[in-house]
Amino acid sequence: MSGGQAASGAVERPRGLRRVRTLWRLWREEKENPAPFYRLLAAEAAEDLDRRYGPLTGQTIVDLGCGPGFYTEALRALDATVIPVDNDPAELSMVGDPPEGALLADAAALPLEDASVDGAFCSNLLEHTPDAHAVIREIERVLRPGGWGYISWTNWYSPWGGHDMTPYQFLGPRLGPRLYERRHGPPRKNPYGAGLWPVHVGPTLRYVRSRPGLEVERVEPRYWPWARFIAHLPLAREVLMWNCVIRVRRR
Numbered sequence: 001m002s003g004g005q006a007a008s009g010a011v012e013r014p015r016g017l018r019r020v021r022t023l024w025r026l027w028r029e030e031k032e033n034p035a036p037f038y039r040l041l042a043a044e045a046a047e048d049l050d051r052r053y054g055p056l057t058g059q060t061i062v063d064l065g066c067g068p069g070f071y072t073e074a075l076r077a078l079d080a081t082v083i084p085v086d087n088d089p090a091e092l093s094m095v096g097d098p099p100e101g102a103l104l105a106d107a108a109a110l111p112l113e114d115a116s117v118d119g120a121f122c123s124n125l126l127e128h129t130p131d132a133h134a135v136i137r138e139i140e141r142v143l144r145p146g147g148w149g150y151i152s153w154t155n156w157y158s159p160w161g162g163h164d165m166t167p168y169q170f171l172g173p174r175l176g177p178r179l180y181e182r183r184h185g186p187p188r189k190n191p192y193g194a195g196l197w198p199v200h201v202g203p204t205l206r207y208v209r210s211r212p213g214l215e216v217e218r219v220e221p222r223y224w225p226w227a228r229f230i231a232h233l234p235l236a237r238e239v240l241m242w243n244c245v246i247r248v249r250r251r
């Protein structure tokens with residue numbers, strides 16, 4: 001995103017049903033005009049993190065898969081020290097200059113010291129990397145004891161899990177992408193096995209729970225967190241979550 005635009009100040013913040021309607025509208029316009037959708041989400045996320053783990057002032061937060069930096073900006077607007085990380089220069093420059101201080105690096109092999117950050121923010125990265133577990137291990141490694149992690153991704157069987165090839169993902173990761181490509185050609189972005197991998201709720205949750213240094217504090221659907229019970233419904237959650245959030249603490 002371009003230089004010093006403060007994301008949290010850029011949009012009026014709707015609430016309740018108006019918020020859901022606004023999110024839906026902005027999401028539908030996202031391909032042509034991504035900034036309003038991401039600015040709204042980023043401002044909400046930063047506020048939420050500040051409420052739960054804050055004040056964020058002075059905290060060092062790594063923004064994994066930061067892309068053009070909407071979340072970095074929103075966190076910086078709350079005076080956090082943010083280390084934006086992305087492995088794709090094109091994504092970093094998608095809407096202007098890369099976020100200041102961005103590290104061009106793989107989130108699965110971070111150039112950061114052990115226990116060096118207070119918070120790890122990882123939004124919509126896991127499904128775009130071939131080894132999601134390695135990213136989770138890196139979050140565990142770089143968080144200081146007591147530090148917090150926010151891990152969110154669009155799970156494979158989500159109504160948007162196939163991204164551009166939606167709804168073919170419902171045919172499974174073998175058949176779905178093959179059939180999509182045969183009928184429509186390669187997807188505009190995130191082809192299966194090159195920019196998109198299947199990441200499911202149950203197995204990912206089990207993996208995070210298996211990590212000795214991580215404690216799962218909360219699992220919720222990102223866009224309707226009030227419906228947290230969905231996280232306890234083994235098969236239904238793979239669809240109804242839409243976008244899964246796992247909140248962790250470093251032991």
Ligand SMILES: C[S@@+](CC[C@H](N)C(=O)[O-])C[C@H]1O[C@@H](n2cnc3c(N)ncnc32)[C@H](O)[C@@H]1O
Pocket residue numbers: 038064065066067068071085086087088091092105106107108122123124125128129
């Ligand atoms: C869908 S975008 C998400 C951007 C932003 N975090 C958000 O939630 O809107 C995924 C980003 O993750 C980056 N990414 C994918 N794999 C990565 C990896 N292994 N290490 C660092 N960045 C990665 C991509 O380049 C892209 O910018």
